[in-house]
Amino acid sequence: MASSTVLIPPRHYLNDGYGIASWLLTRDHKRIALLYLATVTLFFFVGGAMAVMIRLDLATPAGDLVTDETYNKLFTMHGVLMVFFFLIPAIPAVLGNFLVPIMIGAKDLAFPKLNLFSWYIYVAGGLFTLYALVTGGVDTGWTFYTPFSTVSSTTNVIPTALGIFITGFSSILTGLNFIVTIHRMRAPGLTWFRMPLFLWSTYATSLINVLGTPVIAITLLLVAAERVFHFGFFDPRLGGDPVLFQHLFWFYSHPAVYIMVLPAMGVVSELVAAGCRKPVFGYPFVAFASLAIAVLGFLVWGHHMFVAGESVYSALIFSMLSFLVAIPSAVKVFNWTATMYKGAVSWETPMLYAYGFIGLFTIGGLTGLFLAAVGLDVHVTDTYFIVAHFHYIMVGGTIMGYLGGLHYWWPKISGRLYNEGLAKLSAGIIFIGFNLTFFPQFVLGYMGMPRRYHAYPPDFQVLNVLSSAGASILGVGYLIPMVYLMWSLRYGRLAGSNPWGAVGLEWTTTSPPPTENFTETPVVTWEAYDYHAPAEGHVA
């Protein structure tokens, strides 16, 4: 750990210019990462407030807190804000932006101006969506299913769809920037198979961003245009096909799940290696598993339409392809576990989140197999089973990975250490609160409680009250890190360049790093995760 003699470097990216303009016009990837950190946190708490309202309403079976219309708007805006404005950008735009150039020994991303522009696009899209929210909201669900969204709904579909359309370009351009940077900007000696696994998963995520996001963009453009001009693409009365919308929507929105979880997997690979003082077991398999998930992710969208009149043939094929995704996912889980085997396993905060991720992702992934099985899926379609499943992946997976990464790299980002005791406490609260919130929903769904209803039969109340109680614990768990991380910015102990004793280029530069990241371009002569293997001659 850092000793009291650690000094803050005299010159670093945070003191390289002060004032609003030095932030809003910056081209430094590290500052842009912090701009994203501020904005995604804002959207996380707005979306979280909606979740609080939803769980409060569901505490009683009568649904007497909000009207059914308000309830529809709450779960729609919760989904839209969390998916498009928090989960998708969170890890790539915050941690990825900060780390990709540093991890490859570059001075910045390939296109720094484009990077700043991406943030502005994201903010513009967010403002559109917030405008839709404050002027009455939208009630279609985050999935915008037609023809309800194009014909029937009287709410603000167009500004919301345009907000997502605009924000999509932020994902595309960030993905483009990462792909080019990883291909062309690596430091001398840093071959593909010497890269940290976080970069592999960021690369795989970027591929999905570049290939999938334009499809949701054009699809939402069609929805908005159809509302205005009555084209009839998705309206059966005019010869259109509502299911075509579902195909186009899920062609992106299923891979989008992997946009959310792949970066978290990359983070966990880093945390596990550093937390166990060992190279990640089976490095090339973990690396290729990321690419395999990215590719397979594009071939499974049909499992969202098992009940939408899909032919039995298609359903069988999509079912089988969906099962295949389990293979690379399991490869990762097994390899992290194998990494821990006989490792110097740590119990510091980042590692707690990594344990949380592995456990919760495993539950989320295995219940995903239930849903890939056509027969069982028909039984639980549109029930709370689905809600529980994807929250295990998105909250239990992505947010655990995000928070773990944020804690692990916080000393690098801020130059200071947070309060370890509070951090461990909140990691525990989040884990307990999360399971109490979402595990009962598996049971509720299996018993037949449908999603998206604001009232339910009294038989379901006990489990719903448990879930709501869990949500309030979870909410507290998310607020505590806000407090001690902000506190640490001013009062935290100085971290020094490598508080974890970890390997990787980011730990060889100062904390916080200088604007150009390294005073001299590093030359990489070692493999990834070069934690000293047992001394030569020593039999393990």
Next chain:
Amino acid sequence: MSPEAAHHPPVQGLAHQFDSLEQQTEATTLGMWVFLVTEVLFFGGLFMVYTVYRTWYPDAFAAASHTLDITLGTINTAVLITSSLTMALAVHSAQLGQRKLIMIFLLATMALGGVFLGIKGVEYYSKFVEHHVPGPSFHFEEPQFAAHAQIFFSLYFLMTGLHALHMIIGFGIMLFMLGWTWKGGITADYYGPIEIAGLYWHFVDIVWIFLFPLLYLLGGRY
């Protein structure tokens, strides 16, 4: 300014994050290719919608397609292909560092693009006069095809409109390149920007190469 900047003598056009012009050119070229892949998927969504409805309603699509002006469409195809030629010549001149020729060919490309958009405007106007614009006032001569012909025209306007929007963005890019060349920023050592502008323009051209037969040449008319 970082003290390290002093180590490297300034190279014209080299951005701070790159080590060499070669790396910068490779990166920007790859960036444009990745962007074009995104564009393919963006148009791909519309081509998917087109494929579905053309398969479902082949007769209505053929009837609607027959109302398009094939002569103007053919002329426009020729105009756009020629503009790709002048763009390629602009890139060639850039590689040789011939500043004047670059500007002449860029202007020629823009002029041909302008002709294309002008003709497109004439076609749009006649569709407007014939009430072939989707919406409340839509009218189609063969009533049995009216509903599905509206889907065809919706696709026609969306696809050609999006294509035209890309051309207008291309004009912006070329104006920028003209300014860059005028100021002497483009040399035989550093012509990457013209090259990637060319990539973009050729992509826009290729989209039209697909749109023309899909929209104009349906139904065994020829």
